[in-house]
Amino acid sequence: MTFGRNRGPRMPTADEAPVGRAAPAYAVPEAHLVLGTRLQGPYPDGYEIADFALGCFWGAERRFWQLPGGVWTTLVGFQGGFTPHPVDDEVRTGLTGHAETVRVVHDPARVPYRALLTLFWESHDPTQGLRQGNDIGTHVRSIIFIHSPAQRTAAEETRALYQQALSSAGHDRPITTDILPATEHPFYPAREYHQQYLHKNPAGYCGLGGTGVSYPLGATPSRSLP
Template sequence: MGFGRRELRMPGREEAPVGRGALAYEVPERHVVLRTGLLGPYPEGYGVAEFALGCFWGAERRYWQVLAGVWTTVVGFQGGFTPFPVDDEVRTGMTGHAETVRVVYDPARVSYEDLLVLFWEAHDPTQGFRQGNDVGTHVRSLIFVRDGAQRDAAEGSLAVYQKCLTEAGYGEITTEILAAEEYPFYPASALHQQYLAHNPGGYCGLGGTGVLYRA
């Protein structure tokens, strides 16, 4: 989702908008494609993973379309400072949030490592504050980890994919790996949930490098 060019730097916490104490909009109860709940509670034993890889419209569609075992997907904002941000605030680049997709999955059918492979191949993690024509801090590359196992898998996969990219002539990966508990996930409004299911011809600048993940 392109919001135009702005100064490409992360804001400080003291620069971020004050925010609010609760969501300022309603979020749909169910996924329009998968017909599953968006905000939980999720089925017992299912895993939760959160990734920022540019335009969250396309990122969400990749996960619900490609991988069997994905139970639901939700788009939102994560990685910033402003509590319960609204879309207009995020677009300024001053909240610090990135467009993020939450993926709830059945680990008996799809592994966290499989989710990571899709993450790496679906975008260019070397572009910093950019994905294709989309420019800004809100489209930077992030992995939010929920425990030590996810962190180990994320760090290991980053090292593997860096080798793949280097061999293909790409530069250094800029993806950050952050603790999810330190950065709350705020679901986006109904307009953004499963946007490309409602608008199949809608614009999304998400695109990978074409370099396959090879362990």
């Protein structure tokens, strides 16, 4: 899915962003088409939210819902920009500043946050800046939106470990993944068309491609990760 072809790959300013709206422009489906769970809650007690931007959210969402056990639901949307409740046409301009994001609601006792981070790092190339493969623009940049200090610690330490793994494998580009607080960057669900898109369209487009370098599962972080 390629947005932003009508402008260069640069981050907009708040003054350039569309004004947006005070409420969503469309309804979001109630249930996940694959998992059968609620997309927007309420979620089970003890479950946690994790938000990841790693390129086209069609393929990214499928990677997370396919994790065995422990993922309650996945939901795609836009996060990290300026425009409240953006719609597709606004995001396509590249002026909203939003990235295509997957929200993952998971049971940390069965699928720890670190397992989600491992999938995140291995499922895309986090060194490409404002692009991901053939997709170019602010909407496909790499971001981890953190919901707690523990998530920040895990995100920062796994980023450093994956950078080491890339360097050891001969990849000389630095990771460009941002780590941003979700409290400062609201998540706006995308319309029904995009939710579980590759379940509805199994042969649909997926531009994701990793580096081919595995996350170092045997690495020991300096602090405890969730």
